[in-house]
Amino acid sequence: MKIKCFGIARDIFEGDEISVQDCTLHTVAELRHYLVDLNSQLGQVNSFAIAVNQEYAEDNLSINESDEIAIIPPVAGG
Numbered sequence: 001m002k003i004k005c006f007g008i009a010r011d012i013f014e015g016d017e018i019s020v021q022d023c024t025l026h027t028v029a030e031l032r033h034y035l036v037d038l039n040s041q042l043g044q045v046n047s048f049a050i051a052v053n054q055e056y057a058e059d060n061l062s063i064n065e066s067d068e069i070a071i072i073p074p075v076a077g078g
Helices: 008-013 028-038 040-044
Strands: 002-005 017-019 049-052 069-072
Touching (some): 028 049
Antiparallel strands (some): 002 017
């Protein structure tokens, strides 16, 4: 599974994309925990969203290998 990284996530993972080979990830929540375990700096980000197939995803959403997944950092506005 490939995950696109934007904003601070790109800096944390040192690239535009990371590859996850763990086929035991079935939900967005499991993926979120996996990513924080992979790099604890992501856990220090106040809030980050995960998008699945170009839509913000709730933690209980099921995911699979063919989904397009992205880490979306918090956005400041004014």
